[in-house]
Amino acid sequence: SFSLSDGMCGLEPTDSLQCVTSTSSKILVKGGTVVNADYQQNADVYIEDGIIKLVAPNLKVADDVRIIDAAGKFVMPGGIDPHTHLEMPFMGTESADSFFTGQAAALAGGTTMHIDFALPIDGDLAAGYDIWAKKAKKSCMDYGFHMAVTAWNDKVAKDMEILVKEKGINSFKFFLAYKGYFMVTDGEFLQGLRKCKELGALPLVHAENGDAVAEGQTRIFEQGITGPEGHPLSRPSVLEGEATGRAIKLAHFVNTPLYVVHVMSIDALDEISRARAQGIRVVGEPIASGLALNDSVHWHSDFQAAAKYVMSPPIRPAGHDKALQAALANGVLQLVGTDHCPFTSEQKAAGKHDFRKIPNGLNGIEERMHLVWDLMVNSGKISVKDYVRITSTACAQIYNIYPQKGAVLPGSDADIIILNPNRTTTISAKTHHTTIDTNVYEGWTIKGNIEVTISQGKVVWDNGQLNVEKGAGRYIPMPPFGPLFDGLEKLDAARLRSYNPVDRTIV
Numbered sequence: 001s002f003s004l005s006d007g008m009c010g011l012e013p014t015d016s017l018q019c020v021t022s023t024s025s026k027i028l029v030k031g032g033t034v035v036n037a038d039y040q041q042n043a044d045v046y047i048e049d050g051i052i053k054l055v056a057p058n059l060k061v062a063d064d065v066r067i068i069d070a071a072g073k074f075v076m077p078g079g080i081d082p083h084t085h086l087e088m089p090f091m092g093t094e095s096a097d098s099f100f101t102g103q104a105a106a107l108a109g110g111t112t113m114h115i116d117f118a119l120p121i122d123g124d125l126a127a128g129y130d131i132w133a134k135k136a137k138k139s140c141m142d143y144g145f146h147m148a149v150t151a152w153n154d155k156v157a158k159d160m161e162i163l164v165k166e167k168g169i170n171s172f173k174f175f176l177a178y179k180g181y182f183m184v185t186d187g188e189f190l191q192g193l194r195k196c197k198e199l200g201a202l203p204l205v206h207a208e209n210g211d212a213v214a215e216g217q218t219r220i221f222e223q224g225i226t227g228p229e230g231h232p233l234s235r236p237s238v239l240e241g242e243a244t245g246r247a248i249k250l251a252h253f254v255n256t257p258l259y260v261v262h263v264m265s266i267d268a269l270d271e272i273s274r275a276r277a278q279g280i281r282v283v284g285e286p287i288a289s290g291l292a293l294n295d296s297v298h299w300h301s302d303f304q305a306a307a308k309y310v311m312s313p314p315i316r317p318a319g320h321d322k323a324l325q326a327a328l329a330n331g332v333l334q335l336v337g338t339d340h341c342p343f344t345s346e347q348k349a350a351g352k353h354d355f356r357k358i359p360n361g362l363n364g365i366e367e368r369m370h371l372v373w374d375l376m377v378n379s380g381k382i383s384v385k386d387y388v389r390i391t392s393t394a395c396a397q398i399y400n401i402y403p404q405k406g407a408v409l410p411g412s413d414a415d416i417i418i419l420n421p422n423r424t425t426t427i428s429a430k431t432h433h434t435t436i437d438t439n440v441y442e443g444w445t446i447k448g449n450i451e452v453t454i455s456q457g458k459v460v461w462d463n464g465q466l467n468v469e470k471g472a473g474r475y476i477p478m479p480p481f482g483p484l485f486d487g488l489e490k491l492d493a494a495r496l497r498s499y500n501p502v503d504r505t506i507v
């Protein structure tokens with residue numbers, strides 16, 4: 001307990017300094033600018049047993065506390081990545097990062113929690129959950145699961161109920177693309193939406209028209225375009241816009257909120273913007289690659305150099321990236337993911353003579369926090385508080401784990417990053433921790449460097465040194481939403497609430 005009357009540090013209770021008695025090795029992050037989504041202050045952060053205990057100026061601590069000097073730096077909630085695929089079996093192979101390697105890379109890049117997509121095994125959700133739980137045993141970082149729904153029957157409905165009520169899952173992803181793999185029909189999607197509403201779970205959608213994509217792929221390939229450039233040509237943004245609009249309308253018909261994953265285009269963004277203007281509850285998640293890159297990369301003469309960018313929906317022509325950044329700045333889009341689903345050059349070579357066989361997916365889990373800082377804060381588009389909101393707090397609120405996650409507040413998990421705005425970061429496959437030989441952000445230099453990452457109250461990244469422990473990662477159950485989906489309501493309320501520095505509560 002913390003009291004000013006303990007006399008341990010010889011300070012009178014009236015002193016402006018706060019005194020903390022400490023009996024074991026703890027951490028004090030000193031002298032930084034602490035930034036939450038709705039409040040910024042110069043303060044110290046005291047951490048004990050993995051939990052943030054105090055956020056206040058001028059804390060004095062006993063001498064067995066580790067002090068980290070954060071003067072001139074930003075002290076923020078660790079990033080939360082809402083969209084990853086570790087160890088994911090896909091297109092005849094498996095994404096190259098394990099739960100351990102992908103999470104180590106994330107910690108090195110300032111992300112301290114991710115939500116991975118558990119996939120059903122032959123349509124069996126319960127079996128899929130068990131497989132993912134096993135994969136995650138090697139975790140070194142906290143994580144949650146979404147569950148994908150790739151078919152519909154009574155067992156799927158039953159399993160969804162069990163996963164929500166007993167396994168800490170509160171979101172389900174429906175693919176309107178990947179015909180013959182994951183794609184569900186509109187009828188199945190409707191059933192899923194209705195079940196999500198009944199359970200208080202958030203439906204997520206991969207919005208591309210899968211029938212049209214299949215037709216486009218055949219047509220482009222048969223015209224003799226077999227290289228990576230065939231990928232974006234075969235699934236233009238109009239197909240993403242069509243499916244996004246359709247998904248929003250079906251969710252509105254069921255009257256349930258909808259979360260659109262990897263929003264990659266103006267076409268999709270316009271559908272989301274129009275729906276939100278009508279008061280329909282839609283969340284839009286752009287990802288690092290859609291914000292940072294344009295589709296010229298697919299025309300690179302070297303197959304490997306082009307194939308590393310192949311993901312779905314495709315990276316779009318220049319202009320879409322800027323529109324996505326603007327929408328993120330003005331609140332039409334709410335948070336940033338990565339869709340981290342990396343494949344090595346060898347794996348990508350499966351599509352050497354047929355772009356339809358290039359495993360879809362690219363890296364991002366390690367780069368997101370630096371890229372968003374560069375694209376959105378350094379450019380002046382958003383404030384540091386907004387940066388915290390879109391990289392961490394909004395995700396925690398949408399998935400109903402705020403303020404355990406997504407805040408530097410007394411009582412929150414001690415997942416914290418220290419960013420030095422005056423140091424640069426250069427991204428390269430030569431230095432990254434992701435286990436693939438390429439990096440889609442190769443050579444990108446950013447003004448700003450996340451020097452320290454604290455996860456579960458331990459320093460796991462310290463100026464270039466990773467110090468992670470396999471098995472230390474925890475599964476974070478995500479509770480279902482009340483009938484009003486209060487998780488989404490909190491998102492807006494948080495922008496209005498003020499932080500009371502005196503008794504350190506959010507009023």
Ligand SMILES: C[C@@H](CNC(N)=O)C(=O)O
Nearest residue numbers: 311312313339341360361
């Ligand atoms: C299959 C998975 C990752 N791959 C991708 N987005 O290209 C997804 O569609 O989100």
Ligand SMILES: [Zn+2]
Nearest residue numbers: 007008009019
């Ligand atoms: Zn004292």
Ligand SMILES: [Zn+2]
Nearest residue numbers: 206261262312
């Ligand atoms: Zn997807």
Ligand SMILES: [Zn+2]
Nearest residue numbers: 083084085339
């Ligand atoms: Zn994905």
